[in-house]
Amino acid sequence: MPLDATEAKPAAELDRPRNPQGADLTALLTLFRDSSAIGPVAATGVLLLGLVAFLYFAKAFLLPAILAVLFSFLLKPVVRGLRHLRIPNAIGAAIAVAMFISVTGTALYTVNQPAKVWLSKTPESLNKLERKARELLQEAERFIRRGRQVEETDRPVSATKNVLADVQLVSVANTVLSYTTSFLAGTLELLVLLYFLLAAGDGMLQRLVRVLPRLRDKQEAVAIVHQLERTVSRYLATVTIINAGHGLAVGFAAYWIGLPNPGLWGVMAFLLNFIPYFGPLTGAIILTLAGFLEFDSLGRALAPALAYLAVHTVESNFITPTVLGRRLTLNPIMIFLALMFWTWLWGVPGALLATPLLMTFKILCDHIKPLAWVGEFLSG
Secondary structure, eight states: OOOOOHHHHHHHHHOOOOOOHHHHHHHHHHHHHHHHHHHHHHHHHHHHHHHHHHHHHHHHHHHHHHHHHHHHHHHHHHHHHHHHHHHHOOOHHHHHHHHHHHHHHHHHHHHHHHHHHHTHHHHHHHHHHHHHHHHHHHHHHHHHHHHOOOOOOOOOOOOOHHHHHHHHHHHHHHHHHHHHHHHHHHHHHHHHHHHHHHTTTTTTHHHHHHOOOOHHHHHHHHHHHHHHHHHHHHHHHHHHHHHHHHHHHHHHHHHHHTTTTTHHHHHHHHTTTTTTTTHHHHHHHHHHHHHHOOOOOHHHHHHHHHHHHHHHHIIIIIIHHHHHHHGGGOOOHHHHHHHHHHHHHOOOOOOOHHHHHHHHHHHHHHGGGHHHHHHHHHBB
């Protein structure tokens, strides 16, 4: 029985050469042309790009505000404890801010003089590092060539290099001075806003509750804010204590090895440990350079960096995971991506804030049902 047209058509199509790439491309173009979801996706993309641009250009405003909010989470338990002693919020906030200023000022005063000494020795240190690097390269060349006698005379350090080092120091000093005014203004804004946030107590939350229309929304907002304050304050306090112990261990190790100014290296380790990945790497590099500047033998020169890495290994693999627990542990990949993003956006302050901001975002996602999967994805 002969095939009709409807049956012959599929048979003819089976004999044609197939072009999967062309078919897929045509289907994709058809989807983009006919889909009604393109408009919302494009609008979301534009909104995200606008948000990134806003974060970049509003750094001078947002950075003190975000720091003030995070420090308020850290210091609110102090204000609450003073309130239990019948001390008003206004006075308790002043006491907490004074404690914060005293601790920060003491740390800066501790490292001020040693840092000045190291900066004053920078031209001499650069020349010394250059000579040591040249000696190491010559030793490596002799080791590779084995029996060959290579006679090389060290080129004297010319005055031009000293002049260039001085010019670089002047350039760095001018850069630091150019940021001094904005830094002082941002610090003042941070302290004033921190005081107002601590003195307000639960006043801001009460105003937020009044604005929300439904009782369920009010209860949910109160639960989210309280949980956010408790978790972030616990996280920041725990990490600060761990990093302080890390800095003390590095300082004692530097003192035991014989590296001058152990307090400087302890404070440096404390601050750099707030920056995941890049912070420990930077600390190891700095201590390696300091070791080569202070000691002649290779073993003693590498000892400060090796001690720093040993302390960091114990802290990051045993102490921090045990103390924080899984509930406050973040996905390492997401930490690295957040670190890259905030460092690119805000530089060193962004690197310091990357992990606290990611933790805050995770807590918010955990308490908002449509974003619960994001919070689970951010977990370690």
